[in-house]
Amino acid sequence: FAIDQLGISRSLSQADxxxxxxxxxxxxxxxxxxSLDVETIKAALDELYAPSETAxxxxxxxxxxxxxxxxxxIMPGLGRGARNDDSPMMHMKEFADQSLLLAPIKxxxxxxxxxxxxxxxxxxxxxxKFETMRLLYVAMTRAKQQLHLLGHVNQNxxxxxxxxxxxxxxxxxxxxxxxxxSQVPAETSNQAPPLQRLKQIITPSVKEQELGExxxxxxxxxxxxxxxxxxxxxxxYEQGLFDPSADNIKARLLEIGTPINEIDQWQVFVLxxxxxxxxxxxxxxxxxxxxxxxxxxxxxxxxxIIAIDRLFIDNDILWIIDFKTAxxxxxxxxxxxxxxxxxxxxxxxxxxxxxxxxxxxxxxxxALYCPAVSQLIQITH
Numbered sequence: 401f402a403i404d405q406l407g408i409s410r411s412l413s414q415a416d417x418x419x420x421x422x423x424x425x426x427x428x429x430x431x432x433x434x435s436l437d438v439e440t441i442k443a444a445l446d447e448l449y450a451p452s453e454t455a456x457x458x459x460x461x462x463x464x465x466x467x468x469x470x471x472x473x474i475m476p477g478l479g480r481g482a483r484n485d486d487s488p489m490m491h492m493k494e495f496a497d498q499s500l501l502l503a504p505i506k507x508x509x510x511x512x513x514x515x516x517x518x519x520x521x522x523x524x525x526x527x528x529k530f531e532t533m534r535l536l537y538v539a540m541t542r543a544k545q546q547l548h549l550l551g552h553v554n555q556n557x558x559x560x561x562x563x564x565x566x567x568x569x570x571x572x573x574x575x576x577x578x579x580x581x582s583q584v585p586a587e588t589s590n591q592a593p594p595l596q597r598l599k600q601i602i603t604p605s606v607k608e609q610e611l612g613e614x615x616x617x618x619x620x621x622x623x624x625x626x627x628x629x630x631x632x633x634x635x636x637y638e639q640g641l642f643d644p645s646a647d648n649i650k651a652r653l654l655e656i657g658t659p660i661n662e663i664d665q666w667q668v669f670v671l672x673x674x675x676x677x678x679x680x681x682x683x684x685x686x687x688x689x690x691x692x693x694x695x696x697x698x699x700x701x702x703x704x705i706i707a708i709d710r711l712f713i714d715n716d717i718l719w720i721i722d723f724k725t726a727x728x729x730x731x732x733x734x735x736x737x738x739x740x741x742x743x744x745x746x747x748x749x750x751x752x753x754x755x756x757x758x759x760x761x762x763x764x765x766x767a768l769y770c771p772a773v774s775q776l777i778q779i780t781h
Contacts, residue, residue, distance in 0.1 A: 421467045421654060428651035462539040467654050473543035478551035478568065481560030491520035519700060526705070529567075536564050537624055538657035571624075628656040629666065630725040633673055633771070634709060637723060638695045640687065642678050646671075673725060673771040680774045686721065690714070701755045708752055718762040720752050727772040738777050741768055749779045 503517035551565035710721040728737040749766040
């Protein structure tokens with residue numbers, strides 16, 4: 401951003417710097433959503449939270465907390481489900497190739513919704529779910545030391561659908577503390593309990609189970625962040641943006657909830673993957689602008705939707721390309737890394753191949769592209 405090129409940041413306080421980062425994040429979000437106008441930015445700024453340097457406790461929405469960090473974060477009401485959205489008169493979806501798909505709501509004479517309307521309704525629901533996951537991750541990563549997640553279940557011990565707690569349960573179902581409902585005693589005694597003097601204060605030891613739960617929590621957190629980071633790389637590939645500015649990368653990292661003190665580290669990581677991609681001998685072939693090319697191509701099969709990162713026909717062969725941002729382990733050779741990726745993702749790509757064989761008559765080849773090692777890894781039976 402030009403505002404950073406002016407060197408203003410060097411004269412700002414920590415609170416002012418956070419406000420500046422929030423503003424730049426809003427501008428970048430508006431630009432991505434193609435709504436970069438004064439009214440939209442002003443409306444977003446009206447909801448912006450200006451951090452206080454003196455207040456010990458701050459109450460804010462998830463959107464207002466973007467770009468901020470706190471020692472302790474408390475998130476209440478995670479068990480409340482979102483309201484059911486009314487069916488709109490028309491669903492619409494614009495795809496990466498600039499094509500547009502529209503579907504009207506069923507008429508009063510129809511008993512069931514049209515398949516196209518159902519498909520677009522499902523797409524929108526999935527997009528809303530992923531956006532909610534992203535916002536939840538942003539909120540959780542505001543905590544530097546302690547994070548308290550508060551939610552409730554119904555009388556049947558079921559979590560409300562479309563609630564934030566429902567998104568967390570697969571990760572932390574065995575970690576949440578069960579707080580029993582309080583019971584009112586029949587008679588309340590006014591007499592205080594007798595005091596007991598302790599001869600020695602015993603420091604409770606940390607249970608092995610608690611250590612294991614903490615480790616599992618951290619691992620789930622890391623997996624979620626790596627997934628969001630992979631989505632960011634996918635977006636750059638989809639947009640054909642292989643040389644973004646440092647400010648652009650920083651703004652996008654802030655959007656996915658990257659902690660402020662880790663921005664530089666992950667900015668270097670993103671640049672490394674993009675530079676590896678540009679320098680790869682396969683780059684021109686892989687990202688060539690073909691009339692057959694589809695990015696984030698979606699297909700429906702067996703009541704589920706699959707999304708393929710890149711799809712194109714070259715020399716009459718249909719290529720299915722799946723991007724993976726995985727890196728080799730510390731003690732892993734390149735051959736071992738390639739074998740691990742083939743083992744992990746072969747089943748998924750073979751399913752893609754089987755699905756597309758019903759759509760295309762071309763021979764089909766599948767491959768993973770791993771920019772961390774600049775390798776196009778073909779998957780074969």
